[in-house]
Amino acid sequence: MKASIAARLGQLTERLEEVTQLLAQENATRDMDLFRKLTREHAELTPVVEAFAAYRQCENDLATAEEMLADPDMKEFAQAEIDAGRTRLAELDLALQKLLLPKDPNDEKNIFLEIRAGTGGDEAALFAGDLLRMYTRYAERNRWQVEIVSASESDLGGYKEVIVRLIGLGAYSRLKFESGGHRVQRVPATETQGRIHTSACTVAVMPEAEEIAEVVLNPADLRIDTFRASGAGGQHINKTDSAVRITHLPTGIVAECQDGRSQHANKASAMQVLAARIYDIQLREKQQKEAAERKSLIGSGDRSERIRTYNYPQGRITDHRINLTLYKLDQVMDGDLAELTDALIAEHQAEQLAQLGD
DSSP states (O other), rough: OOHHHHHHHHHHHHHHHHHHHHHTTTTTTTTHHHHHHHHHHHEEEEEEHHHHHHHHHHHHHHHHHHHHHSSSTTTHHHHHHHHHHHHHHHHHHHHOOOOHHHHTTTSOOOEEHHHHHOOTHHHHHHHHHHHHHHHHHHHHHHOOOOEEEEEEEOOTTSEEEEEEEETTTHHHHHGGOEEEEEEEEEEETTOOOOOOOOEEEEEEEOOOOHHHOOOOGGGGGGEEEOOOOOOSSHHHHHHSOOOOEEEEEETTTTEEEEESSSHHHHHHHHHHOOOHHHHHHHHHHHHHHHHHHHHHHOOOOTTTTTEEETTTTTEEETTTTTEEEEEEEEHHHOOHHHHHHHHHHHHHHHHHHHHHHO
8 A cells, every 4th residue: 555545544544533522522513514514524434444444454464474474384374364365455455545536526416417309300309218218217226206307399209308307315426427429320210211320319417506505696697588388288387478498698508497387386497407507517617627637538528429329220338438338228228227337437436546546
C-alpha cells in the first residue's frame, strides 16, 4: 500500500473515533442538523475503517507466518498461510482503494429520464416506446416508483418525446451512464419488403435538483405560458388551459407539462423538470471539463455520442464505450440491465483508480 493512502486511512481512523465520541455526548441531539451530519459521516467512515483494520490484521498475520518459515516442522503450513495472506492482502488493498474513491454527490438522487425520438421517423418513436418500457421494467426490478411527467405520443404508438421521473435510492448511480445516442437496427413493423432499418433515440438522465440549494430560479427570468392540453385526457384536461410551458429566458431552456389534472400540478412538474435541466447543463459542463483532462470514455455527458446499438436480427446489444457485446437483447429490453450497468460502473471505477494511482 502506498504511504499516502496509508496516511489518509490513518486520518480517517482518527476521525471516526472523534465522531463516535461526539455522537456519544449527552447533548449530541441538541443540534439535529449537526447530529444528522455526524451520523451520516459515521456511517460513511465505518466500512472504510473496518476494512483498514482487516488489512492491518492481515499484514500482522502475514508477518507471523513469515517468521514460522524458519521452523522446518511448520514450513509447509507457513508457506500456505503466506500464499493465502498475500492474496487476501491484495483483495483488501483493492477494496480500500475503491472505498476511498470520491463519491458522486448525486448518486442517491431520483432522476428525470428523457427519451427523444431521433432519426427514423415513426420507427424511432416506436423504439423510444421500447426504451421507455425497458427502463420502466428495470425500475420495477429495483422497486423504484415511475411517474410520467410529460409525453408526446406518435401516431403509431411510441413517443416523439417522453419524460419520466424515477423515484428510488440510487437511481442516478445506476443509470447515469445511459445518457447518449441509442441506435436500433431491425425490420420495422411498417416495412413491407423485410429490409433492416437503422433508427435512433437520445436518452438524457438528469439528477433531480434540490431547487433551493442547487438551482436558483429568479421569477423575473421565467416566462410562464398556459395552453390547452392536446391528446387524450378526458373532458377536463381538454377544456381548460391546464397545460403549462415555462421558459428560462437567460438560457432559452423550456419545460412543459400537460399530463397533470390541474394547472397547479403541471406548473410544479414543469418547474421540477426545468430545474433538473439547468442543473444537468451545469453538471455536464463540469463533467466535460474533467473528461477532457483525463480522456474519460465514460461520464462525459455528451448527448451526441452514440453509446449503444440494439441489433434485433442478431439478438445483440453492444455498448461502444466499453466494447461490451451481449447476446441477450430480449432480456435487456425486458429490463435486465444489471450486466450492462455493472460493467459501466466497474469501468468508471477502474478509471478513477488509475487516476488515484497517478
